[in-house]
Amino acid sequence: MAILEIVKYPDPLLYEASEEITEITDEIRDLVNDMVETMYATEGVGVAAVQVGVLKRLFVIDPTFAGGTKEDPAFVFINPVIIDGEGEMKGEEGCLSLPGVFITIKRFAKTTVSARNLDWEEFEMTGEGILSRAFQHEMEHLDGQLIIDGLGGLRKKIALRKLRS
């Protein structure tokens, strides 16, 4: 296992759409292990594959944000799709690829994701609060979007002033 370097704004890779995974290979398993280690090292709620430089539709989530403990395995979402979203919440959101930048974003309060796990089984998970926020945030990474994209010119400029290199 290895801690990988996080791809940071304005790297153009972050604006690429990731591709579906067609099968679980040793390469994918190794990638997941490295992403989990990187997530814990950087104290992120979740990490998308594109953030470690791999354009695959995959993200991992820290289980402690879903009622689990650090001893529980991290949640792995392969080829995830948001199948339901309800309610509304507004809060500050950060991103490992935009260190130091926090933006107030409106999100679904409750989100259901359908995905596959490392055994290629389909599953669904519903998240509320921070988990719902993480689902929506990581899905946007897979589609090549960042939290600053919705901001107008001036607000974007001000938000990026906080960016740490």
Ligand SMILES: [Zn+2]
């Ligand atoms: Zn992010």
